[in-house]
Amino acid sequence: MAGVSIATVSRVINGSASVRPDTRRRVLEVMEQSGYTPNAFARGLGLNTMQTIGILCTDSSDLYLAKAVYYIEQNLRAGGYHSILCCTGYRLENKKSSLDLLLRQKVDSVILVGSNFIEADDADNQYIRDAAGQVPVMLLNAYFDHPNVFCSLCDDLGAMRQAALSLIDSGISDILYLYNSRSYSGRKKLAGFRSACELRGLSETDGLQQYYTGSSADVDGIRAFIGRLHDEGLSFHAVIASDDILATAAVKYARLSGLKIPEELSVIGYNNSILALCCEPELTSVDNRLEEISRQLVKTLIGTLNGTAMPPSTVFPGRLVQRGTTALPDPVQSTAAS
Amino acid sequence: MAGVSIATVSRVINGSASVRPDTRRRVLEVMEQSGYTPNAFARGLGLNTMQTIGILCTDSSDLYLAKAVYYIEQNLRAGGYHSILCCTGYRLENKKSSLDLLLRQKVDSVILVGSNFIEADDADNQYIRDAAGQVPVMLLNAYFDHPNVFCSLCDDLGAMRQAALSLIDSGISDILYLYNSRSYSGRKKLAGFRSACELRGLSETDGLQQYYTGSSADVDGIRAFIGRLHDEGLSFHAVIASDDILATAAVKYARLSGLKIPEELSVIGYNNSILALCCEPELTSVDNRLEEISRQLVKTLIGTLNGTAMPPSTVFPGRLVQRGTTALPDPVQSTAAS
DNA sequence: TTTCGTCCATAAAGGGTTTCATTGGGGTTT
């Protein structure tokens, strides 16, 4: 207005139609000196988007998921999107209602992080299909085959199989696989462990798959659990865990039992988190490429929103990072935790 | 419309003016069966708010800050607000531009989490004052005296003083205080440590304040750093660290040097994080009441947004959680990590 | 002179909220 025009300002802001250079400059000048800022709500109303993505995370205080959220947010912002975070916990009802909340907020898409039970009772996943009817739905580290649902994940099964194979091929055949059955990824990795056993004809080691049912933060409880397994006669010379906390507890168990690591007990964790570095000795752990997975997810999302056809899923291979809790022949370099 | 009215629907939705009960019911009924959802953008335009709070976090992948963000989000959502997350890193420029981004997005308030350097060069804080001119600005665990700026924090200084006093009074006078000088809270806690030394006439122990300048995630580097300090002739029988990672490294140092914990070396960490439980022995650590601080912050925020006059700052006392790395007489109970 | 393009202004959505005016019913006064 101060300058000369009215809706031309809009064209200047959005760079939509052609505006004569000096007109553009004049408008920008006035905008500058008057401190004008376009109203985001009105803009949203007109464009029907506020460039906002909903991140639906079960528990962003979890070490691993927090990193996921972090990477996602970074990439989203770099792509010009805002992230609205929503922590749902693990109860289905809360997930549903939070998702509704986000959709009512008119987010452009929803990213599900740390969603367990994706394959549990398939009827439980109807809410995902419903959401996919409205916006593209992105799944981090989970697979779900449905139109308008996109996934970016690590081949946890393969990575775990590889880790188990490494141990077996180094001569250790009694391996305790430790996981939390409530965790979808824990079960997925279990399949990888089983696969490795079968490949090497160790099917009789089935008895060495144990799940821990307590709180995943109760390190000492986990340690005691392992101790009880041993006392009950279970014999094992290696522990593979579905996350670094469980593995850390195994290391503590070994220390308190006087077992030498890795001579008498090898331990492999998962996620390659900071916990792996806090261990003494440092923990061998599987790096599941969280940063790459996250980046790819956002890349796929933005491509989709721009109308580009994107592959419905991308899978990255895992990577075993060897440190002090194993003595594997494989000359994998030790690397900083991700 | 389907029912009978037009703007009455608005009243029903907002519960603003009085609507006859049966009319309300009829409207709700139609809304239900027609699957009507008010358009969030239009709503925002009319009300000039979308009930959204910006969380400006330096690094939400940090164990401690991730928890902070988590608690804040939980409380905000319980209060009917959405959280838009923005990770800025530690560079001032990024903080400023991210804050602008949020304000342009018309958030109702901004919460700063993990903002170091709050008291560094005061000119650097102008952006906070500017923001406070537009919306209430909330500071988690930092103090800033300015109109429309509200703080909720733990008395880290006092808590650290108390921790140091406990050690000193148990007979240990050569204490190494370990921190990262880039961290605002690390310096604040240093003041607490100094205060304790002065109170007990231990001013000559000033030499025992050491800061580590490397990456805070490089546990082994920190351990080596402590080793060098020792090799250079520094003698200490206790380590107090400004976070649990540093303390964990101290424990690793002791183990590798063959020092018995706590007989030959006592260690106290800070934050009472999961790392404290992963340590062997478990780490004595200061709990700085993150959950309460966060809850109070959101409470203050929502009160302020509702027009209630709120205290500009609330301070919680810290709490020393004693575990295996100290042998203090103080009969404080061991507690689960927060 | 006509035609075509470029640049810009006018005006119509976009979908709610809110003020204001209207209606009607119940209680009070006479």
Place this chain on the structure above:
DNA sequence: AAACCCCAATGAAACCCTTTATGGACGAAA
């Protein structure tokens, strides 16, 4: 019982601030 008043409930319309479709003005090329 009639007149009056007041208040609760509702509808009509202005408003919030952009975007975008439409069309007009103007200059250049044919």
